[in-house]
Amino acid sequence: MQSRLHERVAEKILFLSAATAVFVVLLICFFIFYEGFPFIKENGAGNFLFGNIWSPDDGVFGILPMIVGSLYVTAGALVLGVPLGVGCAIFLVEIAPKRVTRILRPAIELLAGIPSVVYGFYGLAVLVPLIMNIWGGKGFSVLAASIILAIMILPTIVSISEDSIRAVPAEYKKGSLALGATHWQTIKKVVLPTSRSGILAAIVLGMGRALGETMAVILVAGNVAVVPRSILDPVRTLTANIAIEMGYAGGNHYQALFATGIVLFLITVILNSFLLLVPQKLGDE
Amino acid sequence: MKIIVLVEEKLAKIFLWASVLITIGSLLAIMIHILGQGLAVVSWDFLTGSSEDMGRRGGIFPSIVTTLYLIGVSLAFAAPVGVLSAVFLTEYASKKRIIGAIKFATETLAGIPSIIFGLFGFAFLVIFMGFSWSILSGGITVALMILPTIIRTTEEAIKTVPKIYREGSLALGATKWQTICRIVLPTALPGIFTGIILSIGRVVGETAAILLTAGNSLNIPTSVMDPGRSLSIHLYLLAFEGVSLRMAYGTATVLILLILVINMAANILMNKMASKTSM
Numbered sequence: 001m002q003s004r005l006h007e008r009v010a011e012k013i014l015f016l017s018a019a020t021a022v023f024v025v026l027l028i029c030f031f032i033f034y035e036g037f038p039f040i041k042e043n044g045a046g047n048f049l050f051g052n053i054w055s056p057d058d059g060v061f062g063i064l065p066m067i068v069g070s071l072y073v074t075a076g077a078l079v080l081g082v083p084l085g086v087g088c089a090i091f092l093v094e095i096a097p098k099r100v101t102r103i104l105r106p107a108i109e110l111l112a113g114i115p116s117v118v119y120g121f122y123g124l125a126v127l128v129p130l131i132m133n134i135w136g137g138k139g140f141s142v143l144a145a146s147i148i149l150a151i152m153i154l155p156t157i158v159s160i161s162e163d164s165i166r167a168v169p170a171e172y173k174k175g176s177l178a179l180g181a182t183h184w185q186t187i188k189k190v191v192l193p194t195s196r197s198g199i200l201a202a203i204v205l206g207m208g209r210a211l212g213e214t215m216a217v218i219l220v221a222g223n224v225a226v227v228p229r230s231i232l233d234p235v236r237t238l239t240a241n242i243a244i245e246m247g248y249a250g251g252n253h254y255q256a257l258f259a260t261g262i263v264l265f266l267i268t269v270i271l272n273s274f275l276l277l278v279p280q281k282l283g284d285e
Numbered sequence: 286m287k288i289i290v291l292v293e294e295k296l297a298k299i300f301l302w303a304s305v306l307i308t309i310g311s312l313l314a315i316m317i318h319i320l321g322q323g324l325a326v327v328s329w330d331f332l333t334g335s336s337e338d339m340g341r342r343g344g345i346f347p348s349i350v351t352t353l354y355l356i357g358v359s360l361a362f363a364a365p366v367g368v369l370s371a372v373f374l375t376e377y378a379s380k381k382r383i384i385g386a387i388k389f390a391t392e393t394l395a396g397i398p399s400i401i402f403g404l405f406g407f408a409f410l411v412i413f414m415g416f417s418w419s420i421l422s423g424g425i426t427v428a429l430m431i432l433p434t435i436i437r438t439t440e441e442a443i444k445t446v447p448k449i450y451r452e453g454s455l456a457l458g459a460t461k462w463q464t465i466c467r468i469v470l471p472t473a474l475p476g477i478f479t480g481i482i483l484s485i486g487r488v489v490g491e492t493a494a495i496l497l498t499a500g501n502s503l504n505i506p507t508s509v510m511d512p513g514r515s516l517s518i519h520l521y522l523l524a525f526e527g528v529s530l531r532m533a534y535g536t537a538t539v540l541i542l543l544i545l546v547i548n549m550a551a552n553i554l555m556n557k558m559a560s561k562t563s564m
Contacts, residue, residue, distance in 0.1 A: 010462040017369035022390040024429050031408045087304025111312050113544045115490025117517045118537050121524045122315045151311045184297040212398025214493035239400045246497050261404045272396045
């Protein structure tokens with residue numbers, strides 16, 4: 001009898017724990033919107049989203065430069081990071097001998113573990129001066145941010161693409177090879193198409209990581225709230241906008257930063273919902 | 286025709302090799318550069334000395350203490366909640382819709398940018414709850430961020446526990462809860478620890494969320510209600526405000542060494558888990 005009571009209580013506690021995640025997501029939504037939404041309503045979503053000028057001192061809050069900035073550095077990170085990451089994943093599955101894999105895997109885990117602020121510091125100390133010396137300008141740029149972000153999203157792209165490439169049945173490959181296709185032809189025509197949903201998921205996750213990254217970007221991007229004209233121009237992202245100004249913001253400015261948070265939050269939620277649309281397993285398509 | 290195929294084959298192989306070399310090269314470049322500049326800075330005095338002159342001189346002891354506090358507070362909250370959630374999801378939950386909602390929330394939580402957690406922590410914990418800038422505010426904020434990791438790794442670990450173990454326990458008359466406490470969780474323990482250790486790595490490295498919630502005081506915190514400056518925040522401020530490049534290298538070196546140790550510990554535990562459940 002008593003043990004049955006135990007079981008009941010245990011189950012309730014377990015359920016409550018599991019419900020925490022749901023509760024927290026709702027709470028985060030509530031607080032971000034509660035602090036930021038009135039501002040958007042008052043100033044008009046159009047002015048806020050498509051305003052070209054961000055000047056808190058004058059009470060002008062347009063985040064278009066930051067939206068464009070976030071998109072630029074994210075696109076840059078994907079252009080550099082996706083081919084490298086998928087290339088690594090193919091290498092790990094199709095070419096690397098077991099012994100090499102045993103060295104590569106921890107290395108990629110380490111790459112994932114290095115704190116973002118350390119990446120940013122490395123970018124600031126090495127990459128920014130390097131870009132300045134080669135191409136001129138200040139070095140703090142879209143390019144610097146894209147390169148650092150590309151390195152940071154590599155582990156995500158490698159590990160998730162690797163899983164899906166590894167899941168391609170051996171018979172598919174053997175069939176292709178038996179028909180006289182070369183190893184690369186097999187990879188290109190059979191392996192990659194079969195694992196494309198996993199690779200797509202990897203790209204979306206990498207994109208989310210790049211969009212949401214704050215510290216590494218702040219340290220190398222220059223953070224000027226103007227739409228950059230070239231990849232050597234400085235740039236400010238949505239995340240940087242919040243992190244840099246939150247410390248001293250008050251009143252309208254404070255609300256505008258939460259409103260920036262809403263935009264960032266909505267972009268990530270939309271991105272995450274794409275993941276649900278991507279078929280998870282082989283043969284789901 | 287044949288030559289084109291052969292050339293493409295060669296080029297492709299070169300590309301694959303190049304992508305691996307660039308990836309590993311980036312890792313090595315970062316490690317070698319930072320350790321090369323920073324190892325000379327790290328000394329006993331650096332680790333145990335207090336920060337002076339905004340971090341220009343002295344050591345990083347206050348930041349080490351703050352980081353340890355943050356690890357403690359975040360794990361005290363996230364470890365039990367995460368493990369129990371995972372038990373619920375794997376052993377108890379049966380309704381598809383409930384599992385779906387919890388899974389979706391966990392995924393969402395994992396995907397939310399850390400700066401959003403920072404905003405939330407600031408509005409909810411610092412202001413609304415009145416915890417002000419403190420270890421407690423920072424610790425709870427980070428706890429929410431590591432919750433998905435702990436849930437996911439614990440789930441994986443529980444799933445690898447062979448069914449026969451459970452059936453044996455139940456057949457001996459143990460209840461479900463007893464089976465979970467005495468059989469399932471102990472067997473999954475190395476896997477659970479792996480998740481916790483990886484989470485510690487995340488707490489150590491987290492910056493954006495803590496920046497808005499834990500403050501950046503250079504005093505040694507004496508309680509969870511005190512503000513503090515974690516190692517990662519310290520590095521950020523040293524670098525961003527150009528306080529001291531030398532101290533920044535030293536702090537970055539300590540961070541990288543910590544992550545190295547954490548990753549090694551996680552790998553050792555993971556291997557242990559694999560040997561424990563292989564039959």
